[in-house]
Amino acid sequence: MTTMMHTFESGAELALALATAVADKLSEAVAEKGTASIAVSGGSTPKGFFRALSEKPIDWEKVAITLVDERFVPEDNPRSNHKLVKENLLVGPAAAARFIPLYQAVNTAEEAAEIVTNKVSAASLPFDVVVLGMGTDGHTASFFPGGDTLGKALDMSTPAGVMAMHAEGAGEARLTFTFSSLENAGLLVLHVEGAEKKEVLEKALDGNDEAEMPIRAVLKRATSPVDIYWAP
Numbered sequence: 235m236t237t238m239m240h241t242f243e244s245g246a247e248l249a250l251a252l253a254t255a256v257a258d259k260l261s262e263a264v265a266e267k268g269t270a271s272i273a274v275s276g277g278s279t280p281k282g283f284f285r286a287l288s289e290k291p292i293d294w295e296k297v298a299i300t301l302v303d304e305r306f307v308p309e310d311n312p313r314s315n316h317k318l319v320k321e322n323l324l325v326g327p328a329a330a331a332r333f334i335p336l337y338q339a340v341n342t343a344e345e346a347a348e349i350v351t352n353k354v355s356a357a358s359l360p361f362d363v364v365v366l367g368m369g370t371d372g373h374t375a376s377f378f379p380g381g382d383t384l385g386k387a388l389d390m391s392t393p394a395g396v397m398a399m400h401a402e403g404a405g406e407a408r409l410t411f412t413f414s415s416l417e418n419a420g421l422l423v424l425h426v427e428g429a430e431k432k433e434v435l436e437k438a439l440d441g442n443d444e445a446e447m448p449i450r451a452v453l454k455r456a457t458s459p460v461d462i463y464w465a466p
């Protein structure tokens with residue numbers, strides 16, 4: 235329900251600050267519980283942040299990393315979020331972390347969602363850290379406007395886990411953690427960059443229709459405060 239805006243002069247500055255905040259939270263979780271978990275976004279925005287985070291001196295062997303959402307494509311596909319994480323976050327010290335992929339080599343996204351839900355829920359939830367992105371259409375994770383399972387994915391009574399999502403604007407079939415899996419993270423971040431996305435964010439903050447802009451579910455209904463990181 236609460237949002238806090240963190241504004242930076244450049245994406246590089248943002249990446250360093252966000253990496254520090256996330257690393258502090260992960261280290262705190264490791265110190266308290268012996269393990270930590272983080273779910274990150276894909277897309278084009280988080281590369282610099284991933285690089286900065288990968289260098290942080292965390293006890294990475296105790297950290298589980300997964301994705302808030304994934305395209306239903308194998309890891310070697312250029313559009314795979316797993317590929318992005320593998321090449322930019324699971325490098326250097328962070329290569330010691332345990333990565334939990336959402337994509338599974340089965341016939342449908344629905345089958346993959348069931349398999350991965352069984353793997354993640356007990357081990358990693360609630361997440362210590364969730365870093366969301368946002369598309370210019372107002373989607374976050376794979377909560378797409380017009381998505382066939384959007385209502386269920388955003389419903390707080392839908393249990394934590396992963397669901398399949400099909401939407402015109404999504405390209406491939408998608409796998410996404412449900413809203414109830416993400417909204418209560420120890421540190422809940424929305425990372426957006428650029429003037430166009432700032433306008434989208436302002437529009438989202440201004441209204442309530444989640445079907446039009448699913449990011450509103452996070453901005454308006456998340457239990458955890460939402461730290462918004464923005465740079466031009």
Ligand SMILES: O=C1O[C@H](COP(=O)(O)O)[C@@H](O)[C@H](O)[C@H]1O
Binds near residue numbers: 274376
């Ligand atoms: O499809 C996706 O897009 C969003 C935003 O990506 P960006 O390229 O505009 O940064 C991302 O948050 C999500 O994880 C990804 O699957």
